[in-house]
Amino acid sequence: MEIGIPEAFLERMAWLLGDEYPAFLASYEEPSLIGLRVNTLKLTPEAFRLIAPFDLSQRVPWCPEGFIVPVEEHPGQHPFHAAGLYYIQDPGAMAVARLLDPQPGDWVLDLCAAPGGKATHLAALLQGEGLLIANDIDRARARILVKNMERWGARNVVVTSERPDRLVERWAGCFDRVLVDAPCSGEGMFRKSEAARQEWKPALIAGAARRQQQILEAAAALVQPGGRLAYVTCTFAPEENEGVIAHFLARHPEFEIIRPPWYPGFASGRPDWLEGDRSGLDDGLWHTVRLWPHRAPAEGHFIALMRRRGEVAYDDVPRARVQAPPASARRAYEAFCAETLTINLDGELGWWGSTLYLVPTSLPDFRGVRVLRPGLPLGAIRKGRFEPAHALAMALRATEVRNMLRLSLSDPRVFAYLRGESFPSHGDDGWVLVTVEGYPLGWGRRTRGLLKSRYPRSLRGR
Numbered sequence: 001m002e003i004g005i006p007e008a009f010l011e012r013m014a015w016l017l018g019d020e021y022p023a024f025l026a027s028y029e030e031p032s033l034i035g036l037r038v039n040t041l042k043l044t045p046e047a048f049r050l051i052a053p054f055d056l057s058q059r060v061p062w063c064p065e066g067f068i069v070p071v072e073e074h075p076g077q078h079p080f081h082a083a084g085l086y087y088i089q090d091p092g093a094m095a096v097a098r099l100l101d102p103q104p105g106d107w108v109l110d111l112c113a114a115p116g117g118k119a120t121h122l123a124a125l126l127q128g129e130g131l132l133i134a135n136d137i138d139r140a141r142a143r144i145l146v147k148n149m150e151r152w153g154a155r156n157v158v159v160t161s162e163r164p165d166r167l168v169e170r171w172a173g174c175f176d177r178v179l180v181d182a183p184c185s186g187e188g189m190f191r192k193s194e195a196a197r198q199e200w201k202p203a204l205i206a207g208a209a210r211r212q213q214q215i216l217e218a219a220a221a222l223v224q225p226g227g228r229l230a231y232v233t234c235t236f237a238p239e240e241n242e243g244v245i246a247h248f249l250a251r252h253p254e255f256e257i258i259r260p261p262w263y264p265g266f267a268s269g270r271p272d273w274l275e276g277d278r279s280g281l282d283d284g285l286w287h288t289v290r291l292w293p294h295r296a297p298a299e300g301h302f303i304a305l306m307r308r309r310g311e312v313a314y315d316d317v318p319r320a321r322v323q324a325p326p327a328s329a330r331r332a333y334e335a336f337c338a339e340t341l342t343i344n345l346d347g348e349l350g351w352w353g354s355t356l357y358l359v360p361t362s363l364p365d366f367r368g369v370r371v372l373r374p375g376l377p378l379g380a381i382r383k384g385r386f387e388p389a390h391a392l393a394m395a396l397r398a399t400e401v402r403n404m405l406r407l408s409l410s411d412p413r414v415f416a417y418l419r420g421e422s423f424p425s426h427g428d429d430g431w432v433l434v435t436v437e438g439y440p441l442g443w444g445r446r447t448r449g450l451l452k453s454r455y456p457r458s459l460r461g462r
């Protein structure tokens with residue numbers, strides 16, 4: 001096997017899969033797939049097809065906004081990626097948010113969210129209504145999540161970096177949907193990730209299962225009656241999949257497995273691979289989903305969808321009290337809005353770490369929770385003037401600003417802008433929303449016929 005799949009793993013898979021093993025093994029000879037999920041906050045898949053320079057003939061069966069694209073087309077380096085028109089994601093991972101099925105208006109918590117593949121999908125399915133809290137315990141990874149959310153342009157997303165049990169202290173029973181995309185032994189990623197192959201050893205599995213149980217325990221407390229909980233891994237080990245769920249259901253009779261919609265390529269969970277007595281639990285476990293690289297256009301995944309019994313009851317959850325901005329900051333922001341925007345943005349203005357935020361109108365009390373993004377960053381005050389945030393540009397539509405520079409994809413100024421260069425541009429002085437094919441790339445500042453790129457330095461290409 002050229003890509004160095006661990007022998008002990010293969011031996012175990014041969015034993016578990018039996019007759020199916022040769023097909024599974026052959027899947028490692030195939031390249032991993034690149035999936036592209038269209039950002040439906042910005043455009044429909046149909047509108048994207050009209051402008052996309054990629055081969056979009058292969059659709060993802062379980063995700064109408066998902067496509068499988070040829071690796072050599074490098075969609076990660078395209079200006080449409082900078083414009084947040086899509087997220088590059090394993091097609092299998094696209095099943096998760098679709099099965100959790102958040103409804104606009106819901107409160108959704110993604111407990112292990114970084115770098116943000118599934119969180120961006122959840123935000124898109126909310127369609128700007130309700131609230132997504134995207135959390136990751138690892139602060140550095142949570143910062144990457146903030147960046148990906150910025151590009152995605154979602155307004156109603158809060159990013160936190162906290163231990164799940166600490167979130168329970170504040171938000172027990174608050175959420176309509178909770179996702180646990182658990183840290184795992186990563187066996188399902190062997191085809192695409194050398195790091196996953198190198199880090200794997202059999203001893204990882206038991207430790208991962210213990211950690212997963214702990215995270216799931218906290219997640220359960222965060223779901224409100226009638227709400228849904230999805231547990232996901234990207235590994236094949238039954239101990240981390242059916243085993244964790246069997247253990248969880250034995251402790252939590254208030255949860256039941258629900259049968260998800262079934263798509264071509266889905267395979268059933270395998271409770272028969274578990275050891276020990278699981279009387280009464282097996283029926284539900286057959287309705288968990290396994291994605292196999294030899295059966296579906298996907299890397300390996302496991303998904304269990306559960307429901308907390310009971311009726312949804314919207315108790316009065318204590319709401320967040322956000323610090324109001326200083327009067328001077330508010331005035332500078334209002335002057336910017338009058339000069340630049342054609343709309344009023346919905347939400348409360350908050351002041352957090354010297355940045356002005358648009359805080360979602362419904363937000364639970366977050367005292368004691370480490371928050372990295374309490375809503376949509378609007379901008380900061382520099383030398384007494386309002387400087388709009390890149391995140392604000394990404395959350396606007398071209399029609400929502402007075403000054404817009406519309407560049408076509410073939411215009412060399414697109415790449416000049418993304419490299420941070422200035423170029424001549426006629427029109428009124430002031431803030432200009434620079435767009436590619438009508439979709440925002442970021443801010444520019446025009447002064448006497450010269451437009452200076454304000455594309456963030458950290459994102460600039462060569």
Ligand SMILES: C[S@@+](CC[C@H](N)C(=O)[O-])C[C@H]1O[C@@H](n2cnc3c(N)ncnc32)[C@H](O)[C@@H]1O
Pocket residue numbers: 093111112113114115116117118119135136137138141162163164181182183184215
């Ligand atoms: C599989 S990755 C998540 C991938 C992400 N959901 C996505 O779709 O892009 C698992 C994440 O769990 C985080 N993690 C590890 N232990 C955790 C814990 N106890 N609580 C919350 N997150 C944790 C890791 O930092 C990692 O980012």
